[in-house]
Amino acid sequence: MKKTVNDSQLKQFKALVAKLFQCCQERMQYQSEKFGLPEAELRCLIIFGDERYLTAKGISLKLNVVKSRVTKILQGLVKKGFIQRIQDPKDSRITLLTLTPEGQRKLEEINQFIDSIHMEVLLNMVPEQRRTLLKNLDLLSVSMEAVKELMD
Amino acid sequence: MKKTVNDSQLKQFKALVAKLFQCCQERMQYQSEKFGLPEAELRCLIIFGDERYLTAKGISLKLNVVKSRVTKILQGLVKKGFIQRIQDPKDSRITLLTLTPEGQRKLEEINQFIDSIHMEVLLNMVPEQRRTLLKNLDLLSVSMEAVKELMD
DNA sequence: TAAAATAGTTCATAATGTGAACATTAGGAG
DNA sequence: CTCCTAATGTTCACATTATGAACTATTTTA
Numbered sequence: 001m002k003k004t005v006n007d008s009q010l011k012q013f014k015a016l017v018a019k020l021f022q023c024c025q026e027r028m029q030y031q032s033e034k035f036g037l038p039e040a041e042l043r044c045l046i047i048f049g050d051e052r053y054l055t056a057k058g059i060s061l062k063l064n065v066v067k068s069r070v071t072k073i074l075q076g077l078v079k080k081g082f083i084q085r086i087q088d089p090k091d092s093r094i095t096l097l098t099l100t101p102e103g104q105r106k107l108e109e110i111n112q113f114i115d116s117i118h119m120e121v122l123l124n125m126v127p128e129q130r131r132t133l134l135k136n137l138d139l140l141s142v143s144m145e146a147v148k149e150l151m152d
Numbered sequence: 153m154k155k156t157v158n159d160s161q162l163k164q165f166k167a168l169v170a171k172l173f174q175c176c177q178e179r180m181q182y183q184s185e186k187f188g189l190p191e192a193e194l195r196c197l198i199i200f201g202d203e204r205y206l207t208a209k210g211i212s213l214k215l216n217v218v219k220s221r222v223t224k225i226l227q228g229l230v231k232k233g234f235i236q237r238i239q240d241p242k243d244s245r246i247t248l249l250t251l252t253p254e255g256q257r258k259l260e261e262i263n264q265f266i267d268s269i270h271m272e273v274l275l276n277m278v279p280e281q282r283r284t285l286l287k288n289l290d291l292l293s294v295s296m297e298a299v300k301e302l303m304d
Numbered sequence: 305t306a307a308a309a310t311a312g313t314t315c316a317t318a319a320t321g322t323g324a325a326c327a328t329t330a331g332g333a334g
Numbered sequence: 335c336t337c338c339t340a341a342t343g344t345t346c347a348c349a350t351t352a353t354g355a356a357c358t359a360t361t362t363t364a
Contacts, residue, residue, distance in 0.1 A: 143276040
């Protein structure tokens with residue numbers, strides 16, 4: 001039989017998770033304004049940090065939205081000159097998406113801001129705290145991943 | 153002069169925050185489906201956990217949306233019979249919002265689910281881990297709050 | 305080679321949210 | 335008491351975010 005968790009711990013935990021969630025949301029909104037891009041387009045740009053070329057399908061998976069939504073987002077980014085389409089030479093169904101030089105500059109600017117925010121948070125702690133925090137967040141994320149089983 | 157943070161720590165931290173953020177989002181979506189309510193209406197119901205009566209203005213502040221949006225959300229919840237409007241006897245500009253009995257049942261059901269999810273996450277750890285996790289999350293949330301200064 | 309699968313677009317629709325204009329009511333300055 | 339201002343909410347027009355079905359055009363595969 002599983003031992004039950006302290007009630008006040010549960011309450012505190014819920015409040016903390018909610019607060020972190022809200023902080024992230026507010027940061028997203030702020031970034032959207034700061035960089036003059038709708039949130040969806042911003043998220044789309046950011047995932048180009050990982051790979052040089054992406055397909056609409058791949059973007060759809062990474063952003064967790066349906067493909068028709070990706071079409072719309074890409075329209076915006078192409079019109080603004082941040083992303084360009086390239087035909088895949090091997091499969092003409094596929095359009096490869098890649099950052100333009102301007103898009104690369106923009107992304108770099110965005111990533112610098114994001115890094116500075118995260119860096120600042122970490123700098124608010126002493127090295128020992130940072131290490132335990134990261135360990136704990138890792139533990140938490142594994143646990144939250146596991147709990148997804150309850151959602152089927 | 154501030155000492156700089158390890159680069160791989162920064163990367164790890166960014167990834168963990170992003171993952172937690174996504175988990176929260178996915179849970180919201182799931183709850184919306186599970187309880188047959190749009191996300192905004194669900195969020196609105198949940199804030200009635202704190203107080204018995206709320207005004208449209210108060211809801212606007214708690215949900216962090218403009219008042220016209222609140223009007224819309226309340227229309228849905230009133231039509232579904234979860235919330236009722238009561239005239240404030242002292243100030244007839246104000247409409248007080250309160251849960252109907254059906255709304256209370258619904259909210260209880262929702263809160264039970266939310267609690268069970270959070271409980272499950274905590275139960276994945278030993279008590280010692282729980283304590284340090286909460287301490288660290290608290291530290292993190294304070295720090296993230298402080299960093300909001302960078303966003304003005 | 306015909307049928308099934310894959311990649312993307314278009315379109316209709318819904319949810320989420322903002323901001324301006326408006327009506328109503330409360331409250332304070334003269 | 336009256337007029338001006340502030341506060342509360344609604345309505346409307348618009349933008350953004352997102353889904354799902356239908357469609358086109360290309361592979362793949364059976």
